[in-house]
Amino acid sequence: xxxxxxxxxxxxxxxxxxxxxxxxxxxxxxxxxxxxxxxxxxxxxxxxxxxxxxxxxxxxxxxxxxxxxxxxxxxxxxxxxxxxxxxxxxxxxxxxxxxxxxxxxxxxxxxxx
Amino acid sequence: xxxxxxxxxxxxxxxxxxxxxxxxxxxxxxxxxxxxxxxxxxxxxxxxxxxxxxxxxxxxxxxxxxxxxxxxxxxxxxxxxxxxxxxxxxxxxxxxxxxxxxxxxxxxxxxxxx
Numbered sequence: 001x002x003x004x005x006x007x008x009x010x011x012x013x014x015x016x017x018x019x020x021x022x023x024x025x026x027x028x029x030x031x032x033x034x035x036x037x038x039x040x041x042x043x044x045x046x047x048x049x050x051x052x053x054x055x056x057x058x059x060x061x062x063x064x065x066x067x068x069x070x071x072x073x074x075x076x077x078x079x080x081x082x083x084x085x086x087x088x089x090x091x092x093x094x095x096x097x098x099x100x101x102x103x104x105x106x107x108x109x110x111x112x113x
Numbered sequence: 114x115x116x117x118x119x120x121x122x123x124x125x126x127x128x129x130x131x132x133x134x135x136x137x138x139x140x141x142x143x144x145x146x147x148x149x150x151x152x153x154x155x156x157x158x159x160x161x162x163x164x165x166x167x168x169x170x171x172x173x174x175x176x177x178x179x180x181x182x183x184x185x186x187x188x189x190x191x192x193x194x195x196x197x198x199x200x201x202x203x204x205x206x207x208x209x210x211x212x213x214x215x216x217x218x219x220x221x222x223x224x225x226x227x
Contacts, residue, residue: 033214040122042203042219043157058214090156098164100145100207100215104156 003027004105006091012111019078021108023091025071031094032074033102036060036087043090049074081112115140115208119218126194127226134189134221136204144208146187147215148178151201160202163187174198199225 003026013019023032030051035043035058045058047066055066063085067075078085088109092102116139126132138144145164149157161172168180178189187204201222205215 035217040219042119043217045214045216048214095159098145098162099213100205101147101159101162102157102215104158106156 004091004093004103006089006105006108008108009106010109012113013081014113015082016080019081019110019112021076021089021091021110023074023076023105025074025091025093027093028071029093030071032068033092034058034064034066034074034076035090035092037090037107038087046076046089078110081110083112086110086112115144115206115216117204117206117216117218119202119204119221121221122219123222123224125224125226128196129193132189132191132194132198132223134202134204134223136187136189136218137185138187138204138206139185140206140208142208143182144206145213145215146178146180147205147207148172148176148187148189149203149205149217150174151203151220153200157203160189194223194225196225196227199223 005024007022033048034046037043044060049055049068065077088107090107091105095101095103118137147162148160151157163170163180201220203220204218207213207215
């Protein structure tokens with residue numbers, strides 16, 4: 001199976017502080033995705049990457065930036081965290097079988113006080 | 114643009130009863146369709162998918178789903194629910210117009226009574 005490691009798995013921070021979440025994959029996929037999950041909203045795409053230094057915005061990209069300096073790592077940064085960014089963040093990569101089929105990491109729970 | 118609607122926020126069934134979770138999509142052509150399951154505190158796991166061919170697809174854990182083009186639906190079914198099926202279920206659609214990046218529904222929470 002594909003390997004994704006998200007870190008940290010849990011983080012509590014204060015409003016206004018910067019936060020970086022890391023997604024590390026061992027499958028050498030071009031595509032990587034960041035979603036956030038909130039009750040009543042399901043999963044919403046924040047940003048995605050289609051190669052090293054190639055990224056694009058998703059549905060809810062405001063307040064987030066991403067970077068991909070090497071194939072295996074996709075970083076999600078909250079420059080100045082707000083309480084509305086309290087959420088569970090999931091990284092995903094293609095599972096390689098059908099276009100659109102994803103394999104997800106275990107998630108990073110972020111609480112902004 | 115593609116979109117997905119899961120009209121039921123919560124579904125409660127008794128163990129052993131049958132289950133149907135509804136999913137409707139919006140897209141001009143036939144998209145790729147997925148159902149994922151999320152157990153508490155876990156990531157999402159693919160249950161089944163449809164992209165062509167037979168409109169009744171079988172998945173893991175005894176689940177199946179039927180693609181109905183005329184109704185723009187992809188409902189998930191299971192003939193007999195087990196307590197371990199209690200989880201959050203997400204329908205998703207991927208389409209060429211969106212580079213196949215899947216759009217997810219809001220999810221349906223399944224509660225199973227003993």
